[in-house]
Amino acid sequence: MESATSWEYNSLTNELTQGREHAIQLGVHLTSTLLPQHQDLLQKILFSYEKSLLILKWNGPIEQPQPQPQPLAMPITPTPESSLSVDGSLHTDDFSKIIPAHNECYSNASKKRKAMPTWTEKVKINPHTGLEGPGDDGYSWRKYGQKDIQGTKHPRSYYRCTYRHSHNCCANKQVQRSDDDPSVFELTYKGTHTCILASQSAPPPATSPKKKELKLNYHHHFNNESLQADQMLMHLKANLRVKTDELEITKEERSPFSALPTFSSMTGKNHECPFPALAVDDHHFLGTYTPSFMSSGSSESNYFSASSSQMNEYGNFHAFNHSETEQNGIFSANASSTNSPIAGLEYLMDPVALDSNFPFGTTGFFS
DNA sequence: GAAATTTGACCTTG
DNA sequence: CAAGGTCAAATTTC
Numbered sequence: 001m002e003s004a005t006s007w008e009y010n011s012l013t014n015e016l017t018q019g020r021e022h023a024i025q026l027g028v029h030l031t032s033t034l035l036p037q038h039q040d041l042l043q044k045i046l047f048s049y050e051k052s053l054l055i056l057k058w059n060g061p062i063e064q065p066q067p068q069p070q071p072l073a074m075p076i077t078p079t080p081e082s083s084l085s086v087d088g089s090l091h092t093d094d095f096s097k098i099i100p101a102h103n104e105c106y107s108n109a110s111k112k113r114k115a116m117p118t119w120t121e122k123v124k125i126n127p128h129t130g131l132e133g134p135g136d137d138g139y140s141w142r143k144y145g146q147k148d149i150q151g152t153k154h155p156r157s158y159y160r161c162t163y164r165h166s167h168n169c170c171a172n173k174q175v176q177r178s179d180d181d182p183s184v185f186e187l188t189y190k191g192t193h194t195c196i197l198a199s200q201s202a203p204p205p206a207t208s209p210k211k212k213e214l215k216l217n218y219h220h221h222f223n224n225e226s227l228q229a230d231q232m233l234m235h236l237k238a239n240l241r242v243k244t245d246e247l248e249i250t251k252e253e254r255s256p257f258s259a260l261p262t263f264s265s266m267t268g269k270n271h272e273c274p275f276p277a278l279a280v281d282d283h284h285f286l287g288t289y290t291p292s293f294m295s296s297g298s299s300e301s302n303y304f305s306a307s308s309s310q311m312n313e314y315g316n317f318h319a320f321n322h323s324e325t326e327q328n329g330i331f332s333a334n335a336s337s338t339n340s341p342i343a344g345l346e347y348l349m350d351p352v353a354l355d356s357n358f359p360f361g362t363t364g365f366f367s
Numbered sequence: 368g369a370a371a372t373t374t375g376a377c378c379t380t381g
Numbered sequence: 382c383a384a385g386g387t388c389a390a391a392t393t394t395c
Contacts, residue, residue: 143371
């Protein structure tokens with residue numbers, strides 16, 4: 001298919017980015033007065049911008065390698081071969097048509113493991129919580145294996161998306177406890193969640209009640225390959241300006257952004273894999289982040305994931321307070337269960353906290 | 368009974 | 382061939 005030239009690519013990206021910024025700002029200005037139906041509409045507008053930007057990035061300019069897409073509230077995985085133009089005429093329905101073409105867990109990707117987009121992140125849990133594993137990332141995972149890895153003290157656990165079969169979702173995750181610091185978990189994500197779009201027509205069941213909503217403190221940082229949270233931060237930093245042309249390009253062609261946080265109301269109701277970031281609380285446009293865990297009685301090997309980010313580009317994030325501290329080299333942001341989404345945006349726009357390499361995490365959820 | 372986890376066997380990769 | 386990754390039957394949990 002054809003792809004945009006660099007000029008077209010940049011122009012379109014800028015236009016879409018600006019449109020999204022304005023929509024976000026509008027949401028900020030109107031947060032206190034927005035009716036639920038208006039909030040929903042605003043979410044949809046932002047969603048449309050996100051999709052358009054994503055598609056644009058995957059197609060990319062002719063002269064340039066496929067840029068890594070911006071982190072999305074809803075991870076989706078269009079392939080370069082998707083037959084989408086960059087003329088801005090894309091509709092939601094068009095976008096959904098991409099899925100069957102690329103979402104083949106059992107085709108080439110399964111034969112060549114390396115073809116899967118892979119990235120890692122490290123999650124540190126707060127020892128005071130006594131929890132054995134990092135929090136849920138908003139997706140529903142099913143453990144399918146565990147293996148002792150040479151040179152490590154702890155076994156590695158293998159998870160795949162619960163909707164692998166029902167929605168042909170290829171996302172996988174490995175969880176490895178750190179030898180050096182048992183409170184640190186290294187999460188390796190492989191593949192991206194495609195169950196979210198498939199779920200538009202057939203939403204999968206809600207969170208398993210087995211996942212207990214618990215308070216936790218955990219720290220969160222990323223290695224150089226992980227661009228999820230810090231990219232998200234970048235996109236909203238400083239006047240919400242987005243630098244789409246500075247996105248790094250990974251070894252993979254496809255987006256690594258699959259693991260997104262669960263955003264939910266403070267009721268503890270969890271929204272699973274499909275549209276985790278689009279879950280809109282009736283009372284909070286920007287929502288809140290609710291980490292959840294697997295059974296608290298799980299063994300050491302039975303960790304669940306932590307979020308790859310605590311926010312998304314729609315501004316669906318947990319509202320942090322400003323008592324960030326640096327602990328053990330891992331940034332920690334105390335989160336409060338404030339009902340003010342504005343406070344969260346202020347946090348996001350804080351230049352200090354929005355360094356592109358800034359590892360961030362949260363502590364004190366629900367405290 | 369359905370869904371999730373465990374775990375040994377098997378497959379893939381380097 | 383060894384190590385990592387996945388499968389699938391058995392088991393556990395809800």
